[in-house]
Amino acid sequence: xxxxxxxxxxxxxxxxxxxxxxxxxxxxxxxxxxxxxxxxxxxxxxxxxxxxxxxxxxxxxxxxxxxxxxxxxxxxxxxxxxxxxxxxxxxxxxxxxxxxxxxxxxxxxxxxxxxxxxxxxxxxxxxxxxxxxxxxxxxxxxxxxxxxxxxxxxxxxxxxxxxxxxxxxxxxxxxxxxxxxxxxxxxxxxxxxxxxxxxxxxxxxxxxxxxxxxxxxxxxxxxxxxxxxxxxxxxxxxxxxxxxxxxxxxxxxxxxxxxxxxxxxxxxxxxxxxxxxxxxxxxxxxxxxxxxxxxxxxxxxxxxxxxxxxxxxxxxxxxxxxxxxxxxxxxxxxxxxxxxxxxxxxxxxxxxxxxxxxxxxxxxxxxxxxxxxxxxxxxxxxxxxxxxxxxxxxxxxxxxxxxxxxxxxxxxxxxxxxxxxxxxxxxxxxxxxxxxxxxxxxxxxxxxxxxxxxxxxxxxxxxxxxxxxxxxxxxxxxxxxxxxxxxxxxxxxxxxxxxxxxxxxxxxxxxxxxxxxxxxxxxxxxxxxxxxxxxxxxxxxxxxxxxxxxxxxxxxxxxxxxxxxxxxxxxxxxxxxxxxxxxxxxxxxxxxxxxxxxxxxxxxxxxxxxxxxxxxxxxxxxxxxxxxxxxxxxxxxxxxxxxxxxxxxxxxxxxxxxxxxxxxxxxxxxxxxxxxxxxxxxxxxxxxxxxxxxxxxxxxxxxxxx
Numbered sequence: 001x002x003x004x005x006x007x008x009x010x011x012x013x014x015x016x017x018x019x020x021x022x023x024x025x026x027x028x029x030x031x032x033x034x035x036x037x038x039x040x041x042x043x044x045x046x047x048x049x050x051x052x053x054x055x056x057x058x059x060x061x062x063x064x065x066x067x068x069x070x071x072x073x074x075x076x077x078x079x080x081x082x083x084x085x086x087x088x089x090x091x092x093x094x095x096x097x098x099x100x101x102x103x104x105x106x107x108x109x110x111x112x113x114x115x116x117x118x119x120x121x122x123x124x125x126x127x128x129x130x131x132x133x134x135x136x137x138x139x140x141x142x143x144x145x146x147x148x149x150x151x152x153x154x155x156x157x158x159x160x161x162x163x164x165x166x167x168x169x170x171x172x173x174x175x176x177x178x179x180x181x182x183x184x185x186x187x188x189x190x191x192x193x194x195x196x197x198x199x200x201x202x203x204x205x206x207x208x209x210x211x212x213x214x215x216x217x218x219x220x221x222x223x224x225x226x227x228x229x230x231x232x233x234x235x236x237x238x239x240x241x242x243x244x245x246x247x248x249x250x251x252x253x254x255x256x257x258x259x260x261x262x263x264x265x266x267x268x269x270x271x272x273x274x275x276x277x278x279x280x281x282x283x284x285x286x287x288x289x290x291x292x293x294x295x296x297x298x299x300x301x302x303x304x305x306x307x308x309x310x311x312x313x314x315x316x317x318x319x320x321x322x323x324x325x326x327x328x329x330x331x332x333x334x335x336x337x338x339x340x341x342x343x344x345x346x347x348x349x350x351x352x353x354x355x356x357x358x359x360x361x362x363x364x365x366x367x368x369x370x371x372x373x374x375x376x377x378x379x380x381x382x383x384x385x386x387x388x389x390x391x392x393x394x395x396x397x398x399x400x401x402x403x404x405x406x407x408x409x410x411x412x413x414x415x416x417x418x419x420x421x422x423x424x425x426x427x428x429x430x431x432x433x434x435x436x437x438x439x440x441x442x443x444x445x446x447x448x449x450x451x452x453x454x455x456x457x458x459x460x461x462x463x464x465x466x467x468x469x470x471x472x473x474x475x476x477x478x479x480x481x482x483x484x485x486x487x488x489x490x491x492x493x494x495x496x497x498x499x500x501x502x503x504x505x506x507x508x509x510x511x512x513x514x515x516x517x518x519x520x521x522x523x524x525x526x527x528x529x530x531x532x533x534x535x536x537x538x539x540x541x542x543x544x545x546x547x548x549x550x551x552x553x554x555x556x557x558x559x560x561x562x563x564x565x566x567x568x569x570x571x572x573x574x575x576x577x578x579x580x581x582x583x584x585x586x587x588x589x590x591x592x593x594x595x596x597x598x599x600x601x602x603x604x605x606x607x608x609x610x611x612x613x614x615x616x617x618x619x620x621x622x623x624x625x626x627x628x629x630x631x632x633x634x635x636x637x638x639x640x641x642x643x644x645x646x647x648x649x650x651x652x653x654x655x656x657x658x659x660x661x662x663x664x665x666x667x668x669x670x671x672x673x674x675x676x677x678x679x680x681x682x683x684x685x686x687x688x689x690x691x692x693x694x695x696x697x698x699x700x701x702x703x704x705x706x
Contacts, residue, residue: 071088089157116161125166152181189215246266323343372417405438411433412434425486432445443459450482453474456473470504473503505517511599527564590609601640603639605634
């Protein structure tokens with residue numbers, strides 16, 4: 001070893017010894033607690049807040065530079081009370097000296113125990129930390145290269161209280177634990193933690209845990225891998241009163257307010273939803289959401305019961321037992337777009353696209369839907385006393401709202417392979433709705449209906465505050481026997497119906513629309529059967545009877561086949577007028593004329609009935625061309641309670657007093673049959689239907705006079 005090297009080693013040793021001795025002397029003589037007042041004064045000068053040390057400050061110099069604080073408090077902002085904004089029981093942080101000399105910050109493990117934050121926002125939207133961050137926007141933090149590394153963060157028994165006077169919300173988070181592994185730029189690190197929370201406005205308590213592997217790139221970008229979280233909550237503000245939620249995500253990458261998610265799965269209330277896409281603006285509420293949303297097949301009834309605490313009120317208690325589907329979803333606060341929708345409900349599919357957007361200028365709706373079997377009745381509430389519900393509902397509701405229709409733009413088309421509504425089955429249903437600026441057209445609406453065809457077209461003009469409605473209806477070769485079986489539960493009727501009608505009305509409520517209705521219709525019912533009387537049998541029984549007084553009653557179990565019932569009519573200002581009703585049945589002909597008010601249901605009608613010597617019905621001679629004894633029957637009362645009256649003096653004069661009872665019974669049977677046909681066509685309920693229910697159905701009253 002040369003002498004120069006020996007001298008260098010000796011000099012280095014002396015310097016190291018001097019430094020160590022200096023550090024020992026400094027540590028032995030320096031007390032950082034003597035600087036508490038100076039530190040507090042600096043904080044006061046810089047922030048206006050008061051920093052109070054409730055315990056000692058410890059300084060470590062070897063092997064790392066470190067500081068330990070055994071208790072400190074930071075006062076609250078003016079106007080937010082006397083409770084400290086922040087309090088800590090113990091805090092410790094260490095720094096490596098050599099990286100500091102090269103401009104890098106290398107921190108050892110940071111520990112916080114007993115941290116308590118009291119955060120608040122005033123009714124004016126000012127928070128109690130605005131003065132520390134330079135206002136709501138915060139200070140500008142631009143800079144050059146900066147490297148921060150942390151060996152780990154450990155937080156124990158932390159709490160956060162949040163009092164938001166603007167949103168009327170208070171919440172407390174307690175028992176917060178957080179463990180963060182070594183943080184290095186570009187190197188993934190583990191994070192896990194848990195907490196308990198309580199809120200009085202809204203009322204909710206619960207707990208949560210979370211874990212993930214996080215990566216940072218040194219800027220505002222971050223990534224999550226294998227993240228999982230669980231949440232348990234209960235209280236009045238929780239849907240269903242209680243919720244257990246589990247969430248996992250395979251990958252998440254974010255930055256600048258945008259998060260991209262892959263493999264997100266959220267399970268709650270017995271349902272699991274998957275999402276792959278992106279979410280923007282989470283800090284201020286979701287600004288945009290776009291991606292593929294999938295609902296795994298689940299028991300929809302159990303999900304709704306868990307959400308609401310009550311069983312779904314459906315007519316079929318097995319409805320919604322299996323629900324699932326997928327769609328491409330794009331959401332903003334002003335619009336929702338659903339594309340490539342594929343929904344399966346109880347084994348029936350619904351496919352299509354829907355786009356709804358709205359704002360100050362109005363609402364726009366676009367839809368293209370195609371469905372298999374849709375059983376509306378199955379999912380609606382069971383039938384109840386509609387008269388009682390109508391009375392309890394209060395004032396008559398508005399059917400049409402001009403102010404809303406004027407702001408509506410709609411372009412919708414729907415197709416159903418089978419549709420069940422009001423007890424009626426339809427096949428190959430197609431409907432189109434188009435509207436803009438208060439003018440809405442529903443056309444065409446077409447369906448196969450019990451061996452025949454249904455066609456509807458309607459136009460609503462809501463350019464003024466009193467909407468005008470035009471309606472065209474057509475029934476071609478419809479089997480009313482099958483229709484009545486499903487709609488009324490009655491297998492007694494039969495016939496093939498052709499009906500054409502054109503109606504117009506004004507107003508936004510049912511009463512106004514019925515009172516202003518104008519139009520015309522034509523009806524032709526062929527090869528029909530109506531129950532309640534066997535006309536031929538009744539006539540024969542009467543003819544062989546030796547009695548001269550009293551009546552011969554028909555049995556409700558009997559029925560009569562007729563060849564045809566035809567008629568046309570006009571409606572003026574809510575009053576239907578018919579002058580050419582014609583009934584043809586074996587042994588019977590009848591003509592009718594009169595009027596009925598669609599609004600009040602009052603009837604003023606005359607039936608001219610003949611018992612004739614003919615076995616022909618449809619295609620047979622008209623009443624005016626056949627010999628027979630005419631019986632004039634006056635029909636009065638109301639649609640729901642018609643009254644039939646016959647002048648006995650006229651009967652006696654025409655029939656010689658032999659078959660007065662027969663004529664009255666025959667006429668009542670005929671008029672009852674025609675009334676029933678009208679109810680079948682328009683969805684009425686026969687004798688059990690209430691006055692309120694009948695007046696709610698305007699088309700019913702077209703036939704009610706019979």
